[in-house]
Amino acid sequence: MIRSKSVLFLMILLSTVVSYVFTGHPEPSWPIAQIDDYVLNIIVLAGINITLAVSLNLVNGHTGQFSLGHAGFMAVGAYASAWLTQVRGKEFLAALHFCDAAAPVVAFLLATIFGGFVAAIAGFAVGLPSLRLKGDYLAIVTLGFGEIIRVVIQNTDSLGGARGLTGVPIRTTLGWTFAIAACAIYVAASLVKSTYGRGFLAVRDDEIAAEAMGINATKYKVTAFVVGAFFAGLAGALYAHFIGYITPEGFNFLKSVDVVVMVILGGMGSTAGVSVAAVGLTVLNELLRQAEQYRMIAFALLLIVLMILRPQGLIGDPVRWFKARRANR
Amino acid sequence: MSESKSLLELSGVGIRFGGLVAVSGFDFSISTGELVGLIGPNGAGKTTVFNIITGVYAPSEGAVRFSGSSINGLAPNKITAFGIARTFQNIRLFSSLSVVDNVRTALNLHLQTGMFGALWRGRKFREEEHRVRIEALELLEIFGLAKMADAPCRSLSYGDQRRLEIVRALATRPRLLLLDEPAAGMNPTEKVELMKLIRFTQERFGLAVLLVEHDMKVVMGICQRIAVLEYGRKIAEGTPSEIQKNQRVIAAYLGEEVVDA
Secondary structure, eight states, rough: HHHHHHHHHHHHHHHHHHHHHHSSSSOOOOOOOSSSSHHHHHHHHHHHHHHHHHHHHHHHHOOOOOOOOOOHHHHHHHHHIIIEEEEEEEHHHHHTHHHHHHHHHHHHHHHHHHHHHHHHHHHHHHHHHHSSSHHHHHHHHHHHHHHHHHHHHHHHHGTGGGGOOOOOOOOOHHHHHHHHHHHHHHHHHHSSHHHHHHHHHOOOOOHHHHHTTOOOOHHHHHHHHHHHHHHHHHHHHHHHHHHHHOGGGGGSHHHHHHHHHHHHHHOHHHHHHHHHHHHHHHHHHHHTTTGGGGGGHHHHHHHHHHHHTTTOOSOOOOHHHHHHHHHHH | OOTTTSSEEEEEEEEEETTEEEEEEEEEETTTEEEEEEEEEEOOOOSHHHHHHSSSOOSSSSEEETTTETTTTOOOOHHHTTTTEEEOOOOOOOOBHHHHHHHHHGOOOOOOOOOOHHHHHOHHHHHHHHHHHHHHHHHHHHOGGGGGTSSSSGGOHHHHHHHHHHHHHHOOOOSEEEETTTTTTTTTTHHHHHHHHHHHHHHHHTOOOEEEEHHHHHHHHOEEEEEEEEEEEEEEOOHHHHHHHHHHHHHHHOOOOOOOO
16 A cells, blocks of 8 residues: 555656656756657657546446546636736746746646636536536536537637637646546545555446445545546646647537547556556557548447446456466466 | 433424425434334325434424434435444445455545545555555454355345445444334345344344334244334334334234224
């Protein structure tokens, strides 16, 4: 149990060091001399997708509440953080002048965390009334929420409206991306791997029985929703400061579906499987760039086939798989 | 029996669903150490009474008191925290969890550390996790399930699943245990086992047990007292032999005797 925490700190330390070594300077640039820009792009996107998929898995997989609004929370995080660093960028930097040269990085980090918190608040606001719904109904409500967020941003001129927000400072590095992904994995894995966390699984398996065993199902569901939204917000902030340009269209329903596909492909409720699926699908997306217009068709087909043949997910739980292999030997 | 202060007390409890009166004017009480049966023909309102006690429904009238405090209309999880645990007619285990995790989940109620403990994983958390596992294993041991502790609960036999449900309910540390048709779907041998199990549980843990059951052999065999419901009203209450002789009960189950003129 101690081990998992030290592993997390090591990973964060390592990824921070890596990002500094490669960029040579904490200055705003993700381009790295040693690795090809394009490859690096994909790696960072994969890291963001891991955060998204693992956090959605907490809701859809572990707690069994089907949410289709993850892109909405991502948008909240992206826009909230960009509001700090771009819309109010000058004032924000000025307020951080005491950090000297590190001010831009500190600003980025604070903005990212701010994005996460705003998304978490949105998650609470959406979750509390809607989590009494089940199955398809919850999916529809969360889908509606995602669309509302998008339309609201589209009509908010101070956030760039439908044109989007340009000139978001580019500060997301490989290190920060994977530090946050590592946090997401750690939080999801350690939450579930505890007596407290078994409550999430109990709510998923049988809500009525869980209630009868003294588990406050509503509280668990809202907690999963809020934690999931928090990390979606972080992922959104990373994305905004990685691309440097965000539009409401970028966080539409299809983005949510992308994440859902990762979760289902990786195996609902398996943090490791979902992480692997997030990386796999990111890479696959890039490889199939030429056939972009067929992507959603392919995804839909993939989901149908998967649901019929392997509902536990393509990957399931790699950790358990390795353990079983070792045990068999 | 009625001398001791009762643990659970229902007075004038009634519930309506729209125009339908499911239960009305129901008075009932149970004390620590008692094993009481609640019977009645289909649709008499037994399960509704159960659901009122466990908080699934809030009664439209009357009062439910548990060890002195009102539990009227509290949420099910709050009522469980008061010390009322239940099992289900159709087994409702947490199917993706292992046997021991099913029990651990029910121990959640008594955790000192919560979400942040699970994230920080400090010494207090680790000690508690250890304690919880030990307690769960001890409970399983009592019911002979410790060997299967880490097996998926789906892999247990039907009888063992029923047993595990009782263990899980006991893990919430109840003072009153409600059993909803535990003999459903059991063969005669299993029913005999079940009766032993229920009596054992009651004595070992010093509980009050309320049993809703269709099977007369089981009810008559182990209950000290039986209450009979018909059309949402209590028509009789007494010892098994009293109930067996009660004309209203016989009429409720077998219909009125038709006397030819």
